[in-house]
Amino acid sequence: MAISLHRNVREIFDAGLKAADPGQAIKRAVKHGKDGELIVGGRKYKLNQFNRIVVVGAGKAASPMAVAIEDILGSYLSEGAITTKYGHGLSLKVISLTEAGHPVPDEAGLAGTEHILKLLHETKENDLIFCLISGGGSALMPLPVPGLTLEDKQKTTEELLACGAAIHEINAIRKHISAIKGGKLAKAAYPGTLITLILSDVIGDDLDVIASGPTVPDKSTFADCAAILEKYNITERVPPEVAAYIERGNAGLEPETSKPGDPIFDKAQAVIVGSASLSIDAAGKKAIQLGYNTLILSTLIEGETREVAKVHTAIIREILKSGNPVTRPACIISGGETTVTIHGNGLGGRNTEFVLAAAIEISGLDDVIILSGGTDGTDGPTDAAGAVADGTTLSRALEKGYSAAEYLKNNDSYHFFEATGDLLKTGPTMTNVMDLRILLVGDSN
Amino acid sequence: MAISLHRNVREIFDAGLKAADPGQAIKRAVKHGKDGELIVGGRKYKLNQFNRIVVVGAGKAASPMAVAIEDILGSYLSEGAITTKYGHGLSLKVISLTEAGHPVPDEAGLAGTEHILKLLHETKENDLIFCLISGGGSALMPLPVPGLTLEDKQKTTEELLACGAAIHEINAIRKHISAIKGGKLAKAAYPGTLITLILSDVIGDDLDVIASGPTVPDKSTFADCAAILEKYNITERVPPEVAAYIERGNAGLEPETSKPGDPIFDKAQAVIVGSASLSIDAAGKKAIQLGYNTLILSTLIEGETREVAKVHTAIIREILKSGNPVTRPACIISGGETTVTIHGNGLGGRNTEFVLAAAIEISGLDDVIILSGGTDGTDGPTDAAGAVADGTTLSRALEKGYSAAEYLKNNDSYHFFEATGDLLKTGPTMTNVMDLRILLVGDSN
Numbered sequence: 001m002a003i004s005l006h007r008n009v010r011e012i013f014d015a016g017l018k019a020a021d022p023g024q025a026i027k028r029a030v031k032h033g034k035d036g037e038l039i040v041g042g043r044k045y046k047l048n049q050f051n052r053i054v055v056v057g058a059g060k061a062a063s064p065m066a067v068a069i070e071d072i073l074g075s076y077l078s079e080g081a082i083t084t085k086y087g088h089g090l091s092l093k094v095i096s097l098t099e100a101g102h103p104v105p106d107e108a109g110l111a112g113t114e115h116i117l118k119l120l121h122e123t124k125e126n127d128l129i130f131c132l133i134s135g136g137g138s139a140l141m142p143l144p145v146p147g148l149t150l151e152d153k154q155k156t157t158e159e160l161l162a163c164g165a166a167i168h169e170i171n172a173i174r175k176h177i178s179a180i181k182g183g184k185l186a187k188a189a190y191p192g193t194l195i196t197l198i199l200s201d202v203i204g205d206d207l208d209v210i211a212s213g214p215t216v217p218d219k220s221t222f223a224d225c226a227a228i229l230e231k232y233n234i235t236e237r238v239p240p241e242v243a244a245y246i247e248r249g250n251a252g253l254e255p256e257t258s259k260p261g262d263p264i265f266d267k268a269q270a271v272i273v274g275s276a277s278l279s280i281d282a283a284g285k286k287a288i289q290l291g292y293n294t295l296i297l298s299t300l301i302e303g304e305t306r307e308v309a310k311v312h313t314a315i316i317r318e319i320l321k322s323g324n325p326v327t328r329p330a331c332i333i334s335g336g337e338t339t340v341t342i343h344g345n346g347l348g349g350r351n352t353e354f355v356l357a358a359a360i361e362i363s364g365l366d367d368v369i370i371l372s373g374g375t376d377g378t379d380g381p382t383d384a385a386g387a388v389a390d391g392t393t394l395s396r397a398l399e400k401g402y403s404a405a406e407y408l409k410n411n412d413s414y415h416f417f418e419a420t421g422d423l424l425k426t427g428p429t430m431t432n433v434m435d436l437r438i439l440l441v442g443d444s445n
Numbered sequence: 446m447a448i449s450l451h452r453n454v455r456e457i458f459d460a461g462l463k464a465a466d467p468g469q470a471i472k473r474a475v476k477h478g479k480d481g482e483l484i485v486g487g488r489k490y491k492l493n494q495f496n497r498i499v500v501v502g503a504g505k506a507a508s509p510m511a512v513a514i515e516d517i518l519g520s521y522l523s524e525g526a527i528t529t530k531y532g533h534g535l536s537l538k539v540i541s542l543t544e545a546g547h548p549v550p551d552e553a554g555l556a557g558t559e560h561i562l563k564l565l566h567e568t569k570e571n572d573l574i575f576c577l578i579s580g581g582g583s584a585l586m587p588l589p590v591p592g593l594t595l596e597d598k599q600k601t602t603e604e605l606l607a608c609g610a611a612i613h614e615i616n617a618i619r620k621h622i623s624a625i626k627g628g629k630l631a632k633a634a635y636p637g638t639l640i641t642l643i644l645s646d647v648i649g650d651d652l653d654v655i656a657s658g659p660t661v662p663d664k665s666t667f668a669d670c671a672a673i674l675e676k677y678n679i680t681e682r683v684p685p686e687v688a689a690y691i692e693r694g695n696a697g698l699e700p701e702t703s704k705p706g707d708p709i710f711d712k713a714q715a716v717i718v719g720s721a722s723l724s725i726d727a728a729g730k731k732a733i734q735l736g737y738n739t740l741i742l743s744t745l746i747e748g749e750t751r752e753v754a755k756v757h758t759a760i761i762r763e764i765l766k767s768g769n770p771v772t773r774p775a776c777i778i779s780g781g782e783t784t785v786t787i788h789g790n791g792l793g794g795r796n797t798e799f800v801l802a803a804a805i806e807i808s809g810l811d812d813v814i815i816l817s818g819g820t821d822g823t824d825g826p827t828d829a830a831g832a833v834a835d836g837t838t839l840s841r842a843l844e845k846g847y848s849a850a851e852y853l854k855n856n857d858s859y860h861f862f863e864a865t866g867d868l869l870k871t872g873p874t875m876t877n878v879m880d881l882r883i884l885l886v887g888d889s890n
Contacts, residue, residue, distance in 0.1 A: 033467075204762070298762070298769070299766075303759075321745070322744070324741040407605045
């Protein structure tokens with residue numbers, strides 16, 4: 001049983017990873033119909049009715065998404081421009097590639113964004129625009145409104161973070177001082193038809209949060225922005241050009257972000273092609289197929305990693321004790337991203353720390369296995385995606401002189417699992433739909 | 446909907462409380478059959494076949510349990526002796542009552558235990574012994590082996606805690622230097638028939654942990670005890686009488702605790718009459734009856750309260766987002782006992798802190814309500830059992846000038862909910878099966 005639990009937990013994780021693969025996600029979401037039709041999000045697009053088909057986008061997964069869309073569009077594709085992180089570029093046939101700075105935006109990112117807007121500037125009624133968005137899209141597609149610099153934007157964000165502004169308040173201001181966020185890319189693509197394909201790395205998949213929503217409506221206003229500066233008393237602390245721009249906007253002298261109901265969105269749709277939810281659904285389907293009674297706990301898990309681990313293992317122990325919340329053989333899956341408060345100076349990430357904390361709680365239990373892995377394949381500053389543990393992990397480690405409690409205390413989960421041989425390694429996956437945690441309880445016989 | 450959610454969450458909590466009521470728990474577990482038969486744990490006992498029926502026991506709920514058993518046994522009851530905490534005594538007809546110190550054992554507790562052993566000393570083949578055990582039973586039923594004092598036991602426990610010994614190691618030694626724990630009460634009740642009725646306040650309901658298992662087998666040995674003293678190098682630190690006693694025991698010169706398979710357990714059974722699991726089952730049944738798709742998450746929840754709250758609310762948000770892990774109207778129930786790391790100087794307990802942390806996460810959500818309450822009716826050092834919150838709690842508080850984040854930071858959840866009027870008050874319940882957390886998500890219409 002232990003052997004098949006180990007094999008199954010990896011199969012279930014791999015099913016989740018596969019669903020998050022950028023190329024596969026695009027190909028699952030964009031299907032060929034008959035007569036050169038494309039079907040996306042339930043809508044049909046006759047490719048030969050479009051005059052010009054353009055692909056733009058940004059994000060850490062922009063390259064493999066672009067490879068897939070080039071493959072799908074073939075000779076229908078007119079031109080395109082995407083921006084990805086340094087070292088993340090793949091060879092493309094038609095679409096022009098820019099590599100740029102992430103997480104700190106740089107001049108290369110600015111140039112890439114200007115290139116994108118230049119392509120869209122010529123958009124006509126009969127054009128079809130694909131916009132490919134993935135994690136990191138915000139930093140990789142920077143463009144302050146005329147008169148402001150990247151430094152102005154960055155200084156503004158720093159002040160907002162320092163004064164304790166809420167994330168939706170920070171986003172409201174960032175969208176208003178950007179020439180591309182808050183629906184402004186959609187405005188540039190008007191009056192063409194716009195299809196946004198999104199690989200979401202944001203908890204909850206809010207479209208206006210992912211990459212600051214370049215192609216979706218923004219509800220916030222210049223009046224909100226002015227009120228936020230006043231609320232936190234930072235009008236004097238942000239760069240004077242930013243304060244002046246917001247003041248002019250509030251007086252109706254600068255263009256608002258695009259609001260819900262704006263006709264520019266009439267021919268636009270945004271489709272999430274990959275996300276924590278989609279990966280967890282795929283993992284769940286695999287688990288059911290393997291015969292496990294499967295419970296998807298939540299895709300939205302946050303909180304201090306080792307405490308979150310305790311709640312997960314409390315569910316494991318309840319399954320063993322009473323058959324609640326599901327009977328054996330059982331599979332519990334959760335997603336989202338936890339946090340680690342650093343107390344020591346060891347090496348590890350959220351996922352290896354989760355598995356180490358969980359290993360302590362399940363030590364000695366039979367027929368239990370726990371896996372936690374980052375779908376990007378790199379857990380924190382390590383070359384592992386995560387780790388796997390069962391009821392024997394602690395005693396196997398102890399035989400080699402490794403104390404789980406000590407290593408957890410020192411946030412040194414990577415070295416602990418390196419010693420036990422339980423690191424989970426996938427290599428970089430070029431995608432990110434946050435973490436997958438999979439807990440199996442086998443049959444008792 | 447909001448009104449019925451509020452009513453329902455309280456009805457579900459009350460169903461859980463009712464199942465933990467000591468008197469009701471006894472009466473549910475000990476049923477009259479026909480012809481003066483009692484049915485307990487599936488076994489039948491013909492009362493008129495017994496020569497003498499005796500009730501002993503200890504714990505904070507010993508009094509109401511004794512009232513119920515007196516009521517059930519009526520004139521069959523010969524005599525009895527129980528010990529409860531100061532101020533927890535109720536008037537009894539036949540059973541003699543001792544009030545004693547808790548959590549620190551005192552001379553009154555010693556005298557009560559001696560009284561119990563004296564009653565059992567005369568046990569014959571045809572006697573029936575009821576032993577009533579509830580939370581606090583270990584401190585309330587103290588009796589060191591001859592030659593050791595209460596102070597010796599206490600000093601030993603302190604040294605074991607200080608050196609970082611595991612709880613099962615501490616228990617092994619405590620059982621061996623006790624004249625009543627580790628199955629020794631069962632030995633005293635031999636060759637009579639023994640029925641132990643247990644109201645469990647221990648996570649996982651391990652019978653040999655509850656009140657240090659006076660009526661159940663103990664697997665640990667004097668050899669284990671000697672190894673523990675050596676492992677932590679505290680042979681010189683515990684009182685010399687304790688070290689000497691364990692050394693003599695290890696040499697076979699003192700009586701071992703009663704081991705599994707010992708014939709003294711042949712006519713003994715132990716029944717859990719109340720526990721977190723039983724209360725949560727009752728709460729779950731009520732929720733199902735009220736029409737909620739109900740998921741019992743775990744009765745074994747531990748961890749830092751505010752982080753545990755985040756996992757619970759992540760499940761709430763997932764239900765709203767995707768219908769996982771259960772569809773609306775949904776009820777999630779969990780039990781167990783979390784911990785609070787104190788950072789501030791406010792007033793509150795685990796339950797009010799849980800609800801405050803959860804309230805922050807669900808602020809603004811419709812059709813959601815969260816209750817957490819201690820089944821003992823007193824959450825930490827307060828007169829409330831817990832609190833209730835919904836999506837409006839934070840804004841209602843803010844109108845009165847109360848910031849949830851500030852009050853959480855200061856561990857001042859009691860005053861926060863006192864201000865919003867959302868404290869949950871039951872009064873002391875004389876029982877304890879830990880905490881109940883109930884989360885409801887109503888229908889969307």
